[in-house]
Amino acid sequence: MKWNWQSPDWPNFKWNRSRLSAAEEQFLLGAGIAIGTVKHLAEDEHNQLLVEVMSGEAVTTSAIEGEVLNRASVQSSILRQLGLASPDKRRAMPAEEGIAEMMVDLYRSFSNPLSDEMLFGWHRMLTTGRKDLADIGRYRTSKEPMQVISGRIGAPIVHFEAPPSKQVPAEMKRFISWFNRTAPQGKEALPAITRAGAAHLFFESIHPFEDGNGRIGRAIAEKAMPQSFGQPVLVSLATTILEHQKNYYEALERANKQIDITEWLLWFAGIALEAQRRSIAQVEFLIAKAKMMNGLRGQINERQRKALLRMFREGPEGFKGGLSAGNYSTITGASPATTTRDLADLAEKGALRRTGERKHARYALNLKQE
CATH class of the missing domain: 1.10.10.10 (Winged helix-like DNA-binding domain superfamily/Winged helix DNA-binding domain)
Structure with a gap:
C-alpha cells in the first residue's frame, strides 16, 4: 500500500481518542468563551467581525494555493452579498467574487447537511471565470492520474496520488454519508476537532475536483466545527494554516499514507486551538475598540x-x-x-x-x- 485509499481498511480511519480528549475539552471551552464574547458586540461590530473573518479566510485559503487576492475587493464583495452597504465601489475580479460568495454561503448554510449539490455549487463559485478547466461544478472525469507534485519537469516528486476519476462518485457518496452521520445529531457523532480534521483529510485523500480541492477541503473543516455548537462560531482556520503552510503540507503528506490518523489529528488540533484563540482575540479587539472610541467621544x-x-x-x-x-x-x-x-x-x-x-x-x- 502506498496511499491510504489503497488500504483494505480504507476509509475506516483509526485514532487514539484519549490523546485528543484534552484538546477537545479545551476547544469546547473556547467555543463557549467565543460565543459569550460575541454577544457583547453591537450589530455593527458583529457585522464588522463577520466581514473581517470571512475576508481573511477567503484571502488566506487562496494564498495557501498560491493565489493572491485583493483583500479590500473581497471585503467589498462580501459586504454586498451579506446585504450590507459597502462604500467601496471597486469591481472585484472573478476569483475574488467567487471565493467571497463561497464564504458567505458557508456561513449561511453551516447547519445544512453536506451534499453533492452543495459541493458542486462551491466549486462553481471558486472557478468563476475559469476557462482552463474541463470539469466545473462536477467531479473530475479525466483519465489522467490526479497527482500532487513538485520538482522540475522531467523529474517530478509525487507527494500524493488520488483515486482514479472513475472511483470518485462512489468515494464521495461514502464521504458525504460519513460526514452527515458524524454530525452532532448523527448516529456516529464525533467531537468537533476530530470530525473537522478527519473530514479534511478524508476529502483531500479523494481529491474529487479538477482544481479547488484544498480550498473546499478547508471549507468542509470550517463547516464541521460550528456544527458542533449549533451556531456559526467563526474560527480563523485558513489564516492559521497559512502561518504553518510548510508543516501543513508535510502533515497531510504523511497522513495520506496511513489509516491511523492520530498524529494528523493532533497536529490539526493544535492548529484549530490556535485559530480559535486568534478569533477570540479579534472579538476582544473589536470590543476594546468600541470601548475606547466611545470613551473618547467629544474629547x-x-x-x-x-x-x-x-x-x-x-x-x-x-x-x-x-x-x-x-x-x-x-x-x-x-x-x-x-x-x-x-x-x-x-x-x-x-x-x-x-x-x-x-x-x-x-x-x-x-x-x-x-
Whole structure:
C-alpha cells in the first residue's frame, strides 16, 4: 500500500481518542468563551467581525494555493452579498467574487447537511471565470492520474496520488454519508476537532475536483466545527494554516499514507486551538475598540480620531514597530508641532502607550486600559 485509499481498511480511519480528549475539552471551552464574547458586540461590530473573518479566510485559503487576492475587493464583495452597504465601489475580479460568495454561503448554510449539490455549487463559485478547466461544478472525469507534485519537469516528486476519476462518485457518496452521520445529531457523532480534521483529510485523500480541492477541503473543516455548537462560531482556520503552510503540507503528506490518523489529528488540533484563540482575540479587539472610541467621544479632534481608526484597521497586532510621528503626519496631514501635541494628548488620555523618546518614540494602542 502506498496511499491510504489503497488500504483494505480504507476509509475506516483509526485514532487514539484519549490523546485528543484534552484538546477537545479545551476547544469546547473556547467555543463557549467565543460565543459569550460575541454577544457583547453591537450589530455593527458583529457585522464588522463577520466581514473581517470571512475576508481573511477567503484571502488566506487562496494564498495557501498560491493565489493572491485583493483583500479590500473581497471585503467589498462580501459586504454586498451579506446585504450590507459597502462604500467601496471597486469591481472585484472573478476569483475574488467567487471565493467571497463561497464564504458567505458557508456561513449561511453551516447547519445544512453536506451534499453533492452543495459541493458542486462551491466549486462553481471558486472557478468563476475559469476557462482552463474541463470539469466545473462536477467531479473530475479525466483519465489522467490526479497527482500532487513538485520538482522540475522531467523529474517530478509525487507527494500524493488520488483515486482514479472513475472511483470518485462512489468515494464521495461514502464521504458525504460519513460526514452527515458524524454530525452532532448523527448516529456516529464525533467531537468537533476530530470530525473537522478527519473530514479534511478524508476529502483531500479523494481529491474529487479538477482544481479547488484544498480550498473546499478547508471549507468542509470550517463547516464541521460550528456544527458542533449549533451556531456559526467563526474560527480563523485558513489564516492559521497559512502561518504553518510548510508543516501543513508535510502533515497531510504523511497522513495520506496511513489509516491511523492520530498524529494528523493532533497536529490539526493544535492548529484549530490556535485559530480559535486568534478569533477570540479579534472579538476582544473589536470590543476594546468600541470601548475606547466611545470613551473618547467629544474629547479628541478629527485628526486624532482618524489616526486611531487607522491604527485599529491594522488589527490586534497593530503597526509593525509602532506608530511614529511620521506615520501620524502622513495619516492626518498634521504639521510636526501639531503631531507632537496630538500624540502627547492621546497618550495622556490613555488611548496610546509610548515607548522611546523624541525621534525614536513609538506609539501603540492601549487596549488594557481600565
